[in-house]
Amino acid sequence: MASINSNFLKLKAGYLFPEIARRVNAFTEANPSDAAKLIRCGIGDVTEPLPEAVRKAMHDGVDEQGNRETFKGYGPEQGYGFLREAIVENQYADLGISADEVFVSDGSKCDSGNILDIFGPGNRIAVTDPVYPVYVDTNVMAGNTGEADANGSYEGLLYLPCTAENGFVADLPSEKVDLIYLCFPNNPTGTVATREQLKAWVDYAKANDSIILFDAAYEAFIQDPEIPHSIFEIEGAKDCCIEFRSFSKNGGFTGVRCAYTVIPKTVTGAAADGSRVPLHQLWGRRHSTKFNGASYPVQKGAAAVFSAEGKAQVAALIEHYMGNAALLREACTTAGLTVFGGENAPYVWVACPEGTDSWGMFDKMLNQAQVVITPGAGFGAAGEGYFRISAFNSREKVEEVCQRIATVFG
Numbered sequence: 001m002a003s004i005n006s007n008f009l010k011l012k013a014g015y016l017f018p019e020i021a022r023r024v025n026a027f028t029e030a031n032p033s034d035a036a037k038l039i040r041c042g043i044g045d046v047t048e049p050l051p052e053a054v055r056k057a058m059h060d061g062v063d064e065q066g067n068r069e070t071f072k073g074y075g076p077e078q079g080y081g082f083l084r085e086a087i088v089e090n091q092y093a094d095l096g097i098s099a100d101e102v103f104v105s106d107g108s109k110c111d112s113g114n115i116l117d118i119f120g121p122g123n124r125i126a127v128t129d130p131v132y133p134v135y136v137d138t139n140v141m142a143g144n145t146g147e148a149d150a151n152g153s154y155e156g157l158l159y160l161p162c163t164a165e166n167g168f169v170a171d172l173p174s175e176k177v178d179l180i181y182l183c184f185p186n187n188p189t190g191t192v193a194t195r196e197q198l199k200a201w202v203d204y205a206k207a208n209d210s211i212i213l214f215d216a217a218y219e220a221f222i223q224d225p226e227i228p229h230s231i232f233e234i235e236g237a238k239d240c241c242i243e244f245r246s247f248s249k250n251g252g253f254t255g256v257r258c259a260y261t262v263i264p265k266t267v268t269g270a271a272a273d274g275s276r277v278p279l280h281q282l283w284g285r286r287h288s289t290k291f292n293g294a295s296y297p298v299q300k301g302a303a304a305v306f307s308a309e310g311k312a313q314v315a316a317l318i319e320h321y322m323g324n325a326a327l328l329r330e331a332c333t334t335a336g337l338t339v340f341g342g343e344n345a346p347y348v349w350v351a352c353p354e355g356t357d358s359w360g361m362f363d364k365m366l367n368q369a370q371v372v373i374t375p376g377a378g379f380g381a382a383g384e385g386y387f388r389i390s391a392f393n394s395r396e397k398v399e400e401v402c403q404r405i406a407t408v409f410g
């Protein structure tokens, strides 16, 4: 008899998106004539086509694979040098990160989950609330938590509330934690942390010998020149931080798959005997054993994001989505709703009007506007009272959503 990893049984059976799908299906069955009007602003997935420079580079990569002279089999597990160097040159210039501290992968979701392989049991782990569910669920799977309570919060994790009062940047824990997940610009709140706020976190991590797992998947959406794009812009971060980045949201790679994790060689954790071991070494070993590299044509496509044409095309995509975010912010504000985020991120985080909870707002938007949003409570207990509108959409659909918001709340 094969026993299973019983930690999986603690997981709330993918509560958020299945429940959204269930309510949307019930609505379309009851109102078949309205089904065609439905506009989805729920899931955080890009909508616009892949940049031409990327497609061209991927085509070239495929053609190389069709030629004996240029054919490539297994590549380096950590990624091709051309991509790692392009990443360092374009994303980490002057930050003292070297190409061999960059590990290319097929996604940040995988990386931010898999990173737990290199950490031992018994770590005190902090997540923000609301939170990207991957950080929580992967800790549940790894056995780092107890059971979930009625709110879906797991025993053993430290939840750091992000509220309007703290500007959706978690306050420093009053206790010592070993691992902290931070995501800026944030999914789901669309808010950012200032240099001073990130410095306070890095100082905390150094003082408490903790590791910050910094998810920068949305850095390309930052408009404010004062907001750091990388945690490594903060002094001391190279001693205590790991950064995750992805081509998914800037280059539109959600269906192509390419990302990377940066682990400076100076970041260490403690072995059982108290000796210090570089996390870079452990992650390198893990990557070589459990991963065989991202596809060559995909890495060619990712490198093209940093070509002159690629940069211009990605900038146009960002401008498109941020234009959507501005329209959504404006429509909500005009309708008398209180709005956060959406200025340096493709998500608008809206306070539910007095007397309506986040699933109540979901139902209202679905029934009265035929717009699918994401209820804040699905991202954690502190998300109650808010809903997320994604700016990943066509301009036409966003304009229609704005009109419907005006009709429903006006």
Ligand SMILES: *Cc1c(COP(=O)(O)O)cnc(C)c1O
Binding pocket: 044, 106, 107, 108, 109, 110, 132, 183, 187, 215, 217, 245, 246, 247, 248, 249, 253, 254, 258, 259
């Ligand atoms: C979309 C997203 C990512 C990117 O994930 P990929 O697996 O690279 O597509 C990472 N973190 C957050 C918070 C995201 O929303």
